[in-house]
Amino acid sequence: MTRSGNGARWIWVFAVALALAVPWAFHNFQTGRDSGFVLSMLSQMGMMVILSLSYNMLLGQAGLFSLCHATFFGIGGYATVHFLNAAGAGSLPLPMEVIPLLSGLTGLGLALIFGYMATKQRATAFAMITMGIGELMATAALMFHSFFGGEGGVTTNRMIDHSLFGLTYASGMQVYYLILVWTLICAGSMYFLTQTPLGRMANATRDNYERAQFMGYDPRVVRFLQFSLSGLFAGVGGGLYAITYEIVTFDALAAPLSANALLMAYIGGTTVFGGPILGAVLITLLQSGVSLLSNSWLVYVGVLFISMVMFAPAGLSGLIIAHGPIAAAGRLRRLTVPYLRLVVPFLALVLGFVGLVELMSFLTIGAAQGKKLVLFGSAINIEATQPWLISVVCLLGGGAWLRWEARAFHRVWESLTADLKQRDRV
Amino acid sequence: MILDVRDLHAFYGQSHILHGVDLTVNEGEIVSLLGRNGVGRSTLCKAIMGLVPPQGQVMYRGKDLAGLRSDLVARAGIGYVPEDRQVFPTLTVRQNLELGLKRAGKFGRWTFDDVFRLFPNLAARQNNPAGVLSGGEQQMLTMCRTLMGDPDLVLIDEPTEGLAPLLVEQVGVLLAEIASRGVAILLVEQKLTIALKISHRLYVMGHGKIVFEGTPADLAANADVRREWLEV
Amino acid sequence: ADTIKIAYIDPFSGPFASGGDEFLKIFKVLFDRINAKGGVLGKQLEIVPFDSKLQPAEALIALKSVTDQNIPFVMHCTGSNVGAALIDGVAKHNARNPDNRVIYLNCGALATELTNEKCDFWQFRFAGSVEMRAATRIRSLPKEITKVYLLNQDYLFGQSVQADTKKWLAALRPDIQIVGDELMPFGKVQDFSSYVTKIKASGAQSIVTGNYNRDLNLLIKAAVDDGLNIRFDTYLAHLIGGPTAIGATGEGRLTSIMEFSGNVPVDLKVPEAEKFVTDWREHHNTDFSTLNFMTMLDMLTQAITKAGGTDPLKVALALEGMQVKDFVGQDNTMRKDDHQLLMPYYAGVFTKDVKYDSEKTGFGWKTQYSASAADLTLPTTCKMKRPAS
C-alpha cells in the first residue's frame, strides 16, 4: 500500500512538473515567441481534464451514465462570458483569477435544477432523461438570443484589467498557467471528494444502491449531490473555455461534447481517479492533432474506441494498473521481450489499416482535390495497385501475426500472474 | 452406462464448489443424489449441463460433453429440471411446453396429451400465463417441459421442494412413469423418504465430493452417514 | 520562404465536410491557375487546409496553428458562427501580437452583421452579404407574384435571411403580401408535409426560403409530393448536392441567387470564361459557381504585388477600395467602409433550356435577372476601428 502510494505520489509530481514545463519546450527562444497552437492544445487539455474528471464523478464513481454533461460545461462558459463582459465594463469588481469560481457556481446552479429531475431515476432511465436535457439545452441555446447569442454565440475580451497578480492575460502563456492552476485545484478537490463520506457512498450506491438504503442513506440524495458537485466542476471547465477562446457558442453545450466527456473518461479508464486525465490528454491530441494529419480521424477514433471496449474495457489506466503487481514483484523485465514481439505485427496492422483508410478516402474524396497522398512521409500514387496490395498484406498479415503473438504474450502473462498468486499464498 | 462423470470440478468465480465428483447412471436407472443444503448438488447438475463451466469429464454414452454449450448437451439427450423452476412467466403453459420441444411439432415419447392426462391441472390452465400458476403447478410444468424434449436422461433438482404433501405423492407417480418409459433419472433430493422409496442407487454428497454410494438399503443401514451428512 | 502560404479553415470531417471538401477542390484549381501564370512576386501560392469541424473553438485552435506558422492569410467559407469567432479571434490576435498579424479573408460567412455591427479592419468579405442577396432575390421576383411565404431555418443565417427578405420586400415590392413567415428548427425537421399543408392553406404563390441542403431538399420533395404547384424562390438551392437531390421536381419553378453559373459566360459572351467552365465540367461532377473565390484571389494577388510583400497591414491597406473586373468582365469593388466586396449577383431558374446543366442532372441554371455591383451598393452601419499606423 505505502509503496504503491509513494509511487503514485511521484507520478503526480512528475505530471505537474511536466505540465509546467511543456510550453517552454515549444517556446522559440530566438524570437521570444510561444507556440500558440501548443498553448491552445495544452489549455484545451486542461479544461478537458476537468470535464472528464468531473464526468467520472458520475460514470466511474457513482455509476451514473449521463449524456448531458456538456450542459454544465457550456452554461459555465456562457455565464463566464457575461461575467467577463461585466467585469470589463467595470460593474463586476472581481479579479480574473476568481472568475472561474463564478462559472463553477453557475454550473452548480443548473446542475441543482436538472439534477433534481434526473436523479429521480437511475440506470437507463437516468441516461435517457439526461439525453433529453442535453438536447433541450442545446436547442434552447440556438433559440434564445439574449443570453446565448444564437448561433454566433457570445464573445468577450478576457483582458479585463483586473488581476490579483497584475497579469493582463494577453498572452496564451498566462492563460495556460491560469488554467493549469485551476485544473490542479479542481483535480485536487475532486480527489478530495472521493475521500469523503459522500464520495464513498457514491461508490457504494454504484455497486449496490439497495444495500445503501438499508444503511440509512437515500441513494437519490447521494446521486443528487454527486451530480450537482460534478456540475460545479464542469462549470469551472466551461469558464476556462470562455477565458481561453473568448467566445462561447452552442457547441460548448451540445451533444458531441457530452459524448467526448464520456469517451475521454472511458478510454482513460473509469476505475482509477487519474484515468480520465489520460483519456482527456489522448483524445485532445487525437482531435486537434491527428485531425491536422487526416480528415478520416473520426474513423481512427471510432476504431480506437471499439478496440478499447473490446480488448481493454478498464481503459488505459486499467492496462497500466494491471502491471502493478508484476512491477511490485520486480518481474516487469520478463515482459519486455514479449512486448517487443508485439510491436512489429502491431505496427504492421496499424500501417495496413491506416494505409487502406487513407487510400480509400483519397480515391473517393481526396482525389478530387488533386492533393497528393502523403503517407508516412512519402507521396503515394493511389492509381497503382502496389500501395493497395501492401496495405492489404500488412493488414491481414499483421492481424494474423498479432493474434499469434498475442496468444504467446497471454501465456507469458498468465504464467507470471499465476506465479505471483503462488507467492502470495506462501 | 448412460452417464459417467469423472473427477468433475466446478467454480463460481473464485469459490471452488465441486472438488472432483465421480458418479455414474445406468440406462433406465433412477439414481438419487442426497446431501445438505449448499453442498453442491445443484452445481453438479449445472456443470453436467454446461451451465457452469466444468473441469473434468462428463461421458454421455461414450462421448465427452464437458465444456460443450448447454444447448448441445441438451440436444445430446440430457434433460434438466432446475431447482428454481424457471418457468417462462409471460408465456402460456402451452407455449412453455412447446419450447421444450427441440424442433416445432417433433414429439417423442411425450405428447401434449400425455402431459395433460397426467396433470389435469395443467390441461385446465394451458392458455394461462405460466407466471400465475401455483408453485406446485409450476414444478409440474417445469418437469413436463423438459420431458417434451424427449431426453434419455433427466437431471431433476429438488422436484419436491416447497410442495405440499399431496403434490409430493404426485411427483413420485410421475417419476415412476418417466422411468417406465426407459428414461434414466438423476434425482437430487433432500427428502429421504421419496428417495429411499423409488431410487435404485443413492449417492450422498458432502463438501463438493461424493461421500457415500450404495443402495437405499445400504443407506438405511448406515446411520453414521445419515447423521454426519444428511440429518440436522 | 519560397511560397506564399494561405491557410484555409473549414470543416473537413463530420456531417458538414462536403462543403469544405468541395471548396478545397475549387481552390486547388484556382491556385494552380495563378501559379501556372507565375504566381505572385515570383512566388508560388500554397494552400494549407485546417479542419474547423464547424466549431468555433476548433477554428480558433487552428488559427493559433496558422499564426504559429507565420501564415499571414486565413480563408474561411463555411458557417457564420465560425466566421464571427474568427473575426473576433483575429482582431484580438492582431492587437496582442502586432508583429504577427493575419488577414481574415471571409469567402462565405454570410450573415449581414459580419460587415455591419461586427465588422473589423482585419476581415475582408469576398461574398455577398445576406442583405445583398436579399435585394437581388426580391428584385428578381416576377411581377405577377403577390403572395409569398417565408420559411427559414432557426439560426443565425436563417434569421438573417428572414429579416433582410422582409426589409427588401417592404422597400421594393410593397404590392407583395407576406402570407406566412416562419422559422423552423435547423436540421431537425424530418417531415415537411405539415409545413406544406400550412403553405398551401396560406394561398402563397411562392416560398421564399434561405433553407439549403436537407432542409431545402426535403421541403421541395414534400411540396411536390403533395402536388403543391408553387414557386421556390430560394437563396441557396444551387449549392453542391442541391440540384442532384432536387432533380426534375424543381423544373421551371426553382430559382436561386448565385455568384455565377456555367451559363453566365454564355449570356455575357465571354469565351475565356466559357472555356474555363467546359474544362471544369470535364474533370468534375459538381458545378463551379463560386466566381467570388476567383475574384478574391485576384484581388489578393494584386494587393500583394502592390504592397510588395505579404505584410498584412500593407496588404490590407492595398485591398481597401480596390476595384477589379471579374472573370466575366463585371465590376467588383472592395468597399473601404466595411470591407464588403460589392459584386454582381445572378438569379437563375432551374430548367432544361440551358447550354450547361448542373451536376449532370440535365437541368441547369438559366439567368433570369442580374444585379450589378452598383445595384448592390447598400448602406452599411460599420464603424471600423483602423490601426494607427
Add this chain to the structure above:
Amino acid sequence: MEIFVISLLNGLVYGMLLFMLASGLTLIFSMMGVLNFAHASIYMIGAYLAFQVSRVVGFFPALIIAPLLCGAIGAAIEIWGLRKVHHNGHIAELLFTFGLVFIVQRGVQMTWGMLPMPYRVPALLDFPLFQIYGANFPAYRAFMLLISGGMLLSTWLLLKKTRVGLIIQAALTHPNMVSALGHNVPMVFTTVFAGGCLLAGLAGVIGGNYQTTEPGMAEAMGPIVFVVVVFGGLGSLAGCFIASILMGMIQTFAVVIDYSVADLLRPLGLALKADNLLMEVLTVPIARIGALLPFAMMILILLFRPRGLMGTRDT
C-alpha cells in the same frame, strides 16, 4: 378542419416512418438490452445500399436485397463485436455501438462521397394516389404505410406467433433455461440483432428516397428514434407503435400551432414586455419548438413512469 385532417394524415405517415426505424431498435433494445446508437447508421447504410443495388437490378429487388445485406452486417457486428463486449455490461455495449457510428459515418463518406445520392422513388410508385382537400396523397406514401404496416405485423408475428419469438421472450428472463432446453441462445441473439438491423435497412430503403440519401441522414434520425423507443417503453411493440404515431402527430401538429405561452397569457391581461431570457422563452411559438417537444415529453414520462408508456420493465 381541412388542416386538421391533412395534418392527421401527415402525422400518420411520419409516425409510420418513425416506426419503421423504431421497430428494429425496439427489437434490439428490448430483447437484448443493447442501446444501439448505431441503429440510425444501419438505416443510412440501408439507404445507400438500396441506391447502389437499385441502380443494377431496380428498386423492387433492392427492397429485398439491401435489408438482407444490412442483416448480414448486423450479424457480423453481433458475432465479432457485441458478443465479446456483452459481459462488460450495457455501457460497454453502448460505447461499442458509439464507435460504430463514427466508423460508419466516415465509411459512407469514403465509399460514396459527401454528396446526396440521386436515389429516387421508382416510377411505378411515383404518382398521386388520391386527392384530399386538393392535396395529393402520393402513392409512395401509401406504399410506405403498407410496408411499415407489414413490418408491424411481421414483428408482431415474430414475437408472438413463432418459436423464435417464444425463444427470445423466454431467453429474456431465463436464458440459461432456454439453452438447457436445447436452444442455441447466442444464435438467437445474433438473429435478433441481425433482424433489428434488417428492419433498419428496410427503413433505409424506404426512407432513403422518401427523404434524401446523404451522409448526414443518420445523425438527423438518431436521437428521435431513441425517444420513440424509450417513450413507448421497453419490451413493448405496441408501446413503440403508439409512441411513433404520437411523436409523428405531435411534431406535425406543433408546426400548425402558431401560439406561444405569452399568447395564452395575453387574454388574462398579462401583457408582457421586456427583452430578457424569460420573455424570449414565453414568446416562442409552439411551431418553432416542435422539434423539442418529443424530448420534453420523454423527460416527463421517464420522471413519472421510468418504464415508459407501456413498457414491461424498467428502462
Add this chain to the structure above:
Amino acid sequence: MTALSLRDVRKNFGATEIIRGVTLDIQPGERHCIIGPNGAGKTTLFNLISGRFPITSGEISLNNTRIDQQPPHLINRAGLSRSFQITSIFQRLSVFENLRCALLWSMGYRYSFWSALWRQKALNEKAEFLLEDLNLASRRDIPAGLLSYAEQRALEIGMTIAGGASVILLDEPTAGMSNTETDYAMALIRRVTQGKTLLMVEHDMKVVFDLADTITVLVYGQVIASGPPETVRSSRAVQEAYLGALEE
C-alpha cells in the same frame, strides 16, 4: 413495549396473496427465528418489515412507531437493520470500505463532502475493530467481490450490525456455509447481537434450536405456530408441514 410488532400484515403480488395476515410481536432483546418451507414468504416478510416492498394491508411498528409506509433508509435510521439472503455487499469496494460505509450514517457523517475519511479517527478505529471481530483483518484491502462465499456472508453480517441498530433482521445468515463456518458464524452472531433484538430466518434446525428464544413457523404466508422451541418442535401441525419429513 415491543421491539417489533406486526399486525395482520398482508402482501399481494398481483392477484396472489403471498403474506396472508401475519401477526407477530417481538420483545426487546429476544432472539426470534422464523422457519418454514421454501416459498413460505419469509424473505418477503423481511422485505416488508425493512421497507423494500410496501405492504398491502396491516401495520408494522418498530419500538411502537409505525414504519410500514416509510422508505428503507428511514426505517434504518429508526433503528432496524437487515441482511440479505442473496449476499448484498459493495462488490468493488474493499472489505474495510464496506464496513466503513456501514458505519457512516450512524456516526453522524450523513452526506458530508467536507470531512476527509482518513482523518476520522473514531470511525476508522471502529471499522478496524469490526474487521478484527469478523476475522477479516487479513482481507482488509481486498475488493469484497473477491472474498470467498463464507467470508462474504460474514461481511454481510458485519455490515448489518455495524450501524448499531437495535433490531437486526438476518436472512439465512449461514446458508451455504460448512459446519465449522456455521459454528463460527453463530458464535459471531451471538456475540455481536448481544443485547439487541434479533429476527432471523434459518433452515438449519440445529442452529435454530440452539439460538432461538422463540420460533415462528410460517407456511404459505401464515403463521401456523409460534412459541418456545420445545413447544414448536412438538407441535403436530409443524411436524406435518415442515419438520415431519425429516423426523420420519
